[in-house]
Amino acid sequence: MRISLIIIELFTFSTGFAQDMRVLKGSIYADGQPIPFATIYARQSEKGASADASGHYELELPVSSTQLSISAVGFKTLNYQITPADYDKKSLDFSLLPDLLGLEEVVVSATRNQLSKKKAPVIVQVMSPKLLRATQSISLADGLNYQPGVRVETNCQNCGFTQVRLNGLEGQYTQILVNSRPVFSALNGVYGLEQIPVSIIDRVEVVRSGGSALFGSNAIAGTVNIITKEPVNNSWEVNSNLALIDGKTADRSINLNTSIISEDLTTGVTLFGMYRDRDTYDANDDGYSEITKLTNHSFGTKAFYRPNDNSKIGLDLTAIKEYRRGGDRVELAPQFTDITEELDHNTFFAGADYELYNDERTTNFTAYASIQHTDRASYYGGLGGGRTAADSVAANNAFGNTKDLALVSGAKFSYTFANDDVLTSGLEYQLNDTEDAIPGYNRIVDQRVNSVGLYSQYEWKPIEAFTTLLGARLDHISVDGFYSIQDIERRSQVSETVLSPRITVLFDITADLQFRGGYARGFRAPQAFNEDLHISSVGGEQRFAILSDDLESEFSNAYTASLNFTKDFNKTQTSLLIEGFYTTLQNPFTLVSTGDSLPNGAILDESRNGSGAYVAGTNIELTVSPNQDLYFQAGMTFQKSIYKEDQVLFESDGTVPGESDVIVLEFTRSPNLYGFLNANWVMSEAFKLDLTASYTGSMIAPHVISYSGFMLLEKTPDFIDVTPKLTYHLDVKDTFHVELSTGVQNVFNSYQNDFDQGPLRDSNYIYGPNRPRTFFFGIRFGDF
Amino acid sequence: MKKIILLLVLCYGNLAAQNRAQINWLSWEELDSALVTKPKKTFLFFEADWCAYCKKIDRVVFTKPGIIQKLNKDYYAVRMNVETQDSIYFDGKVFTNTQSLTRRNGVHDLALLLGTRPGKSFSLPVTLILSEDFSIKKRIFNYYTSGLLLGFLED
Numbered sequence: 001m002r003i004s005l006i007i008i009e010l011f012t013f014s015t016g017f018a019q020d021m022r023v024l025k026g027s028i029y030a031d032g033q034p035i036p037f038a039t040i041y042a043r044q045s046e047k048g049a050s051a052d053a054s055g056h057y058e059l060e061l062p063v064s065s066t067q068l069s070i071s072a073v074g075f076k077t078l079n080y081q082i083t084p085a086d087y088d089k090k091s092l093d094f095s096l097l098p099d100l101l102g103l104e105e106v107v108v109s110a111t112r113n114q115l116s117k118k119k120a121p122v123i124v125q126v127m128s129p130k131l132l133r134a135t136q137s138i139s140l141a142d143g144l145n146y147q148p149g150v151r152v153e154t155n156c157q158n159c160g161f162t163q164v165r166l167n168g169l170e171g172q173y174t175q176i177l178v179n180s181r182p183v184f185s186a187l188n189g190v191y192g193l194e195q196i197p198v199s200i201i202d203r204v205e206v207v208r209s210g211g212s213a214l215f216g217s218n219a220i221a222g223t224v225n226i227i228t229k230e231p232v233n234n235s236w237e238v239n240s241n242l243a244l245i246d247g248k249t250a251d252r253s254i255n256l257n258t259s260i261i262s263e264d265l266t267t268g269v270t271l272f273g274m275y276r277d278r279d280t281y282d283a284n285d286d287g288y289s290e291i292t293k294l295t296n297h298s299f300g301t302k303a304f305y306r307p308n309d310n311s312k313i314g315l316d317l318t319a320i321k322e323y324r325r326g327g328d329r330v331e332l333a334p335q336f337t338d339i340t341e342e343l344d345h346n347t348f349f350a351g352a353d354y355e356l357y358n359d360e361r362t363t364n365f366t367a368y369a370s371i372q373h374t375d376r377a378s379y380y381g382g383l384g385g386g387r388t389a390a391d392s393v394a395a396n397n398a399f400g401n402t403k404d405l406a407l408v409s410g411a412k413f414s415y416t417f418a419n420d421d422v423l424t425s426g427l428e429y430q431l432n433d434t435e436d437a438i439p440g441y442n443r444i445v446d447q448r449v450n451s452v453g454l455y456s457q458y459e460w461k462p463i464e465a466f467t468t469l470l471g472a473r474l475d476h477i478s479v480d481g482f483y484s485i486q487d488i489e490r491r492s493q494v495s496e497t498v499l500s501p502r503i504t505v506l507f508d509i510t511a512d513l514q515f516r517g518g519y520a521r522g523f524r525a526p527q528a529f530n531e532d533l534h535i536s537s538v539g540g541e542q543r544f545a546i547l548s549d550d551l552e553s554e555f556s557n558a559y560t561a562s563l564n565f566t567k568d569f570n571k572t573q574t575s576l577l578i579e580g581f582y583t584t585l586q587n588p589f590t591l592v593s594t595g596d597s598l599p600n601g602a603i604l605d606e607s608r609n610g611s612g613a614y615v616a617g618t619n620i621e622l623t624v625s626p627n628q629d630l631y632f633q634a635g636m637t638f639q640k641s642i643y644k645e646d647q648v649l650f651e652s653d654g655t656v657p658g659e660s661d662v663i664v665l666e667f668t669r670s671p672n673l674y675g676f677l678n679a680n681w682v683m684s685e686a687f688k689l690d691l692t693a694s695y696t697g698s699m700i701a702p703h704v705i706s707y708s709g710f711m712l713l714e715k716t717p718d719f720i721d722v723t724p725k726l727t728y729h730l731d732v733k734d735t736f737h738v739e740l741s742t743g744v745q746n747v748f749n750s751y752q753n754d755f756d757q758g759p760l761r762d763s764n765y766i767y768g769p770n771r772p773r774t775f776f777f778g779i780r781f782g783d784f
Numbered sequence: 785m786k787k788i789i790l791l792l793v794l795c796y797g798n799l800a801a802q803n804r805a806q807i808n809w810l811s812w813e814e815l816d817s818a819l820v821t822k823p824k825k826t827f828l829f830f831e832a833d834w835c836a837y838c839k840k841i842d843r844v845v846f847t848k849p850g851i852i853q854k855l856n857k858d859y860y861a862v863r864m865n866v867e868t869q870d871s872i873y874f875d876g877k878v879f880t881n882t883q884s885l886t887r888r889n890g891v892h893d894l895a896l897l898l899g900t901r902p903g904k905s906f907s908l909p910v911t912l913i914l915s916e917d918f919s920i921k922k923r924i925f926n927y928y929t930s931g932l933l934l935g936f937l938e939d
Contacts, residue, residue, distance in 0.1 A: 036882050037896035039904065048902035053882075053893050071905050072883075232836040233843065263844045264929045628889075 025058040026092035028070060035096060038072035070094050097568050121469045121506040123516060123562055123579065127204040134680060134690035135723055136743060136776050138241060138253050138276060140204065140226065141193040145694045146676045148621040148635030149208045153669065154770045158326035158341035158763040160292040161534050162193055166221040167208050167581050168615040168639045168670050172529045173221035180225055182216055182408055182430065183370055195320050197274040197298055199239060199257040202229040209518065209560040209581050214424065214455050217475050217500050220522035220556045220583065228302065231259040231270060237782035245291065246772045251278040266306040273299035280330055283772065286757040288339065291771065292326035310359065316351040327382060334379040335395040338759035339537050342379040347372065362416040369409035376402035384540025385759035397440020407431040422459040436533060443544065445528050447481035465508040472501045477525045485544045486598045492526045492547055517561040524589065526551035532607060538762040539707035543603040545591060552609050558583040577621040584614045593650040595709035603709040611645040629682040636675035641667035649702060650711050659710040666700060669767065673697035686729055693722040696768055704762040719750040721769040739780040749773040805852050807861050812874045815862050819918065827859040828912040830866050830895050835908040837927040848930040854937050866895035866908065901925065
């Protein structure tokens, strides 16, 4: 009786104006079972009803209504076009499908406004902390491999410099963002991915290709957007991990994370800290590191204040102290060793942001500003195998200092029209000032890059099945750079304005099949990027990079097209994505080795404009979820990266017999085939099993074999890096949980086996998985 | 001095008492018979394990002495995990979790009945305040502070 009263109370709708009304009735099912209390809703007339406990509904509608939307929690929303015949049917039934794959997940990266993943005109891959945990990733760099088209690579045995490659292009073509903001400076791009603690990451959104219209002119291979957590509840968490690389070298870490949020949710703060200490690992017992020593202390805070429901002020502060060292005899001062790369980073980051909505949430205004300062003490040098007084003087002069300042500020405005079209516009200012000096080599990088970007984008939805993003970005960039090494001096004085148009389309061919396509133009002005600031060693000497004279801006055009097929076979959900990409590069910046051309015999690489290149390929990704406890995802990339003309990698001066120019036709360090697999199995409330694997196909790796800088082009074998992990979860009480985990990274020990040996080795000759077989044990506890 | 000590003792005693005080949650079946013997206003709270805002309400709002006192004095309070698979006997009817037959996070029929809004998907937290005759006085579909809730309970 009581309940019946309520039903009448809740589900009686006023019929409003007298209109020609018709009645629809029927049932709503899933898997032959009625769904009680699903909602059915007519979009035009805003009339709706709820089904009763047996899934039956009755809805009175004006005849003008054309479209119904049927929804229930945990099911995919079904849209239905009403035909006149439907009104005559005795029972108009609907069948809903459960949503297991998280297609309705909300993402930011596609349009810089929050949007359901399925409605995003560009494909956004979302990586949750679940995957970072499944791979026992301590830093983000470890976890990114398990995304289609993405490959993380270690490029130096001495310093562990890593870079992310998307769609076959090098790290500089990918923009790394934190909460949609380009906070990484040229310098931080070198080691920054290993400096972000995993515990503060809510998710990572990866957009391949330049389709992401509003993110930076260099985002031509794609963007990696790291979204940090925004907690609601007070929580704390301690996470500790011990890994034994090859069963012998320890890598230990502790992560702390706690949040306090006021009862009215208007103020809150998250505090986090990380300590990591990894010893050097020597794979071939030659006394020289293959994996560097790494000590990292980071701590930081994120705080917010909401003056009212429609606005929010945020503040971020982070301090990072990172020490890394590789080479030989790490217990000695670096000038007494044969080879040492030692880097001591002190980074301070501060940021503030402000967000404002109107009451209807149709207008959004965001403003942000951040500053990052890094002080870096470096040592790139050593005795290089020699023991003369001159060697000792050289070794004592290899100390350097770097100062890096990055400022980012901007404002963004977006307006949603009544027909759901969205206009987004913004202005962004960036300053990056880098001073890198190693007096002993007369090496100077003194570079100031100013850029102002103005962007605008219109999201147009003329019909339900079609969405297009039309946008452009106008960048004015000025570079004032002075670069020197020994007796060579170079300058870069650039001031140019470039327009980069971008367009993407989404077309729903059927409810299961979506087509997406896009075009993006990008450019990079001549300047020193992360790799140009890195110094490696070979033949006992250092290897420097400098910009060539008359370096011109590089332009790129990226085209992408994809088909996404999502289909359910009974309870099994599947999603198949096939994507093609084609990117052309005009005047690509290419590092060319000029051999041991410096007066002290060191090797000099020049960043020159190449003749042009293209990358073409296919990403295929398959996701299958037979039920809630099982999840499989696999992806493969086939690609080719080709220089239009023969590209010189090494210029011989002709003085050494048997050595000539080294020429390539394809990109080096770029496999034509790579992929990943990710499987999760929730065995019970307490146990969970994860299996992740990544495959790296054969590629060409340059290998410097002579003090002259002459290199061989080695064809590498392929690798498969498999990680099983078992997790035990215990709920001690509501506010205290414990998780124990163990597993083996790279269980088949698929690892490079032809490292160079001794002081004369080429430290850049490293490829494949970034660690050999590694046993790990983790404990995580707290109120999370 | 004695007064201060007395005050401190009183305060401490008061705090200790508050820590022990809890909302007297009833089951649906208990509510059913209680409404027959002595009609009172009813407070219903729907939650789920994954609902962060529900957890916040449970930890922050339901632990405030004013709320505990008000609910225990003037209301019958029932809380429900909407994913429960138990059959519930209430008002002469049996309610089951039909959705859970086909899915893991299925929402119980009784929660769907009381917490569904037309045109919108079922969302949590859901709070209902009902008068003595079990007619709905207020349905709240978002988070609230103890101050706000006290206001709702006073009306």
